[in-house]
Amino acid sequence: GLIKGGRVDRFIYTEGIKGKAVRVEDKYKYIRWKRGFARTWLSVDGTVERQKVEEELYDLKNDAEEENNLAGKDTKLLQQMRNLLGDFTIKEPMVNRLIFTPGDDTFSGNIEAEGKIIILKTVDPPSEIHLAEDLKNLRFKITPRGSRTELLFEVQPPGAAVKISIYINGKKLSKEKILIGALSLPLKPNPMWIDAREDNPILKADPFDPFDKLRANACWPPEDTRGPWVHFSRIPYEDWTHPVRRKTKITNLGVRGVLEGWGYISPNE
Incomplete structure (x- = not known):
């Protein structure tokens, strides 16, 4: 709780994160994730800012605690693990x-x-x-x-x-x-x-x-x-x-239903 003037206020914090990971047993682990609320922005001058994607890459054999992120250090291995994750990811038709x-x-x-x-x-x-x-x-x-x-x-x-x-x-x-x-x-x-x-x-x-x-x-x-x-x-x-069915389904959900579907709020909140 948050204490204000002796009073305890309850609060709930939620954050949507979309992540994928692939592991080569006893060798490497690669994680790719982005925040659920991140989107693509278009500025008035026509430039585009893509949502930021975070990457983590660990050497499981030499770094069992996953403390040393190799994503920005070993570009060749990073690309190999990116390709591996892409091969296993379920593709939407x-x-x-x-x-x-x-x-x-x-x-x-x-x-x-x-x-x-x-x-x-x-x-x-x-x-x-x-x-x-x-x-x-x-x-x-x-x-x-x-x-x-x-x-x-x-x-x-x-x-x-x-x-x-x-x-x-x-x-x-x-x-x-x-x-x-x-x-x-x-x-x-x-x-x-x-x-x-x-x-x-x-x-x-x-x-x-x-x-x-x-x-x-x-x-x-x-x-x-x-x-x-x-x-x-x-x-x-x-x-x-x-x-039409897709659009109607989304419209009928309402704001709360959409936020629940995206994982921003719990159905019990």
Whole structure:
């Protein structure tokens, strides 16, 4: 309790932490965690601050008490343990969505995947979609006249990495014209390499149409909001298949229900 003027006040302190760990028996232990309330911030000048991820790495053989954190000292071992954790982490199935602005421009591109590509939604003509027999390569050519056009695909297994190259009228599309995620930020080079082992919240978006709304309200770029644009985002598969149910479920929880679900407060408080 906290004593004030002889009175004892009860108080409760809670803090949400998301952590993952992997151990190589009798050798090394790696812990990766971040605070549950940490998020990604976007400043007015367009710069992005990612949530801080804490890492701990211990040599169990020579440091049984785990007092000497090697995370900032042995970069080679740290990367090996990062990869090991990524291999064991359960991957959430994601829908990859490319949206093209309407106009007379022709978009083309190539999608390469470590796994197999599954087309979830093709586009209306005039378009060309070619999926290789081994399902590892997808080539497309799209002229989205009249209305904006979508191409949605999934990669199996969920943890497989994806490389996406995009061209406009036969020339490589400027990376400033490739917007990503819910914030519509031009943060990825062209070609984009999406490593699914890394949980990148910037790439995620909800299944509802983000493009026109975000393009009109986005603070990046601040002036030119005209096309041509390409928007890329990743949507959790469950949200894409049941968007209304998901949104309704979250809304009906109320503030307290959401905080309980995130672990900020106990159901008994």
